[in-house]
Amino acid sequence: MNVDQVLSRSPRRAKKWRYGRGRGSGSGKTSGRGQKGQKSRTGSHHKALFEGGQMPLVRRLPKRGFNNEWRVEYDVVNLDQLEARFENGATVDPKAIQKAGLVKKSGARIKVLARGELTKKLTVAAHKFSAQAKAKIEAAGGSVAEA
Template sequence: MQLHDVSKGIQRRKKRKRIGRGVGSGHGKTSSKGHKGHSSRQGFKLSPLFEGGQMPLARRVPKRGFVNGAFKKHYVILNLDDLEAVFTEAGLVDEDALRAKGLVKGYNHDGIKVLGDGALTKALEVHATKFSESAAAKIQAAGGKVVVVAYVNQRGPAAAAARA
């Protein structure tokens, strides 16, 4: 073997299988799909959950209990050290101010919850959906104000009606 033979036949991208191009290609006639049946038909897609006709695992396993996923609330979590780092002087902290500072992104949540991790030295008036007890105590101890507001999603028909 010579050094120039090492890379012979090695290609950067594997060539695709050219099916249905005659008997001599080895992939002619049935195009490697066998004879008859649903898997030989045009547009056939096999579901990754299909188990050959036997009862699928998702239906074999018993289901118990109550799943609260459809009703669960998802909050944007903020800690006091986040507010301390971003807001330089005392003032109003609401959803618009948090979005402007990049602490709240997107609209796929049910409100903002402030937690008490960290220390707060500025007198901030914080408007949020929920507060932990420690966060509310630390905000008030710093001379700030805690205001609980109902969350209104700023996107969609409800938001348009609220803005009008």
């Protein structure tokens, strides 16, 4: 076996570039850093949001609103989704809803809304219901329980 028969490196692993090894290498002398200035020096770059001393955009814009630390977020599930994913007479609880792929996070708080029609008799347990959703589930012969 000769050197010319050795396979080249895998394209997944790019060759490490060696800077400052003479002009013939294509990345010698200034090593791709241009001429003089802050960005040509070792270990010095300005911060990402630095605007040259002018008042930064983040500080020019006014503060607005606040983030409520105790806000409770609900993942929304609609009646047409329950109609499509569950059989007649099924018990629908948060675990079943997550298993059916209607909600991504396990342990998510679920609110049932009234989009679509429900013809199946379902026993639905969720953290919250809209008034219309509750009425539609009960009109279809099902029952509602807040988990």
